[in-house]
Amino acid sequence: MTLDQLRPLASRLLRPFVSLSVRLGLTPDAISVLAFLLAVAAAGAFYVGDAVGYVAGAILVFLNGWLDLLDGAVARETDVDSEGGDLLDHVLDRYADVVILAGLAAGVGSWLLGFAAVTGVLLTSYLGTQIQAVGLGRQYGGLLGRADRLALVGIVGVLSAVIPVVGGFSLVAWLLGFFAVVGHLTALQRFWGAWGDLRGSA
Template sequence: MVLENYRTLADKILEPIAVKLRGISPDAVSWLALVFAVLTGYAFYTGKSEFLLLASLFVFLSGFFDALDGALARVSKLASKRGDLLDHVLDRYADIFIIGGLMYSPWVRDWLGFFAIMGVLLLSYMGTQAQAVSGKRDYSGYLGRATRLLILILAPLAHYFLLQFGVVDIFSFTVLEWVMIAFAVVGNIGAVQRAVRAWAQLI
């Protein structure tokens, strides 16, 4: 949850921007967020150190537009279940493109990327599955989407600057691999916790 606790503050910042952009389709903004996620994955995949800076920028832009689409839908009075569905589907594709790009980059061993994708997708799935059985989405845990995006903005920067000083890894893992380990461990633990809570509500 962590950064999700600041959702109200983020809405206050985004609302004036959304008001100025009223008239633009929120769905179009959702797709734009996905485009930047794809670009992020490509930037990681290239394996070029300078592209780590671009990856950080693209993650920021993807996250910004992903947050903006909801604010735009609210101020335009276009919020709908279809829009919410599209947003969540595109978010999962964005997760796959970003982490997949890392998984196939020289910065991350592929098996770490695999378990990271598993953790992230299962965590998100169990959040919506909880809604299916209880009517309320489960945002609990320490690896919400906003938190993941912040980590994915900062980690490539840290990785890049360490490379400038000749530091490739820390305790046998690169900075980005440590991120994958965190996503794998925290994501899968969080998914199990959400599953247990959802199960308890069925008793």
């Protein structure tokens, strides 16, 4: 079960923030851009690589994920949801994923692990939207969705402030390796599920 399945609960919790955003005149696109800027700030904090940086990065990643939910909710509330806004949101989400993982990799000097993690994450996201493109609906499921990744980054960020090394490797390196393996497995899981649906409906 992935955290993406808890979107209905998150939607209820978002209600006060949606109302506040509407009163402040914040547009969905502005919220999407703000979420991306927080991701860039998180990457910078992770690059610093000390205890304060990891905790700050974890908080910023949490805020990025929260705003990523908020932009869509505000768009629906104000009836301005559009294909252009959806495109901007998805592009900024992918860049946010890349910069966050790059910040983590740079902080521990594990560029190879960073590359493997980024490709796993991007392929997971790509399969989700490509499945939608062939008419099966947007796919959020699998072993590891975006909400799960952000939650794990936040948890590891906090833990890295007090337990930086586990089993001879940094906790961040373990996380990047996990994202690399599980990210690609999630992409394949989504592919095979969609492939089976397409073959079944043929």
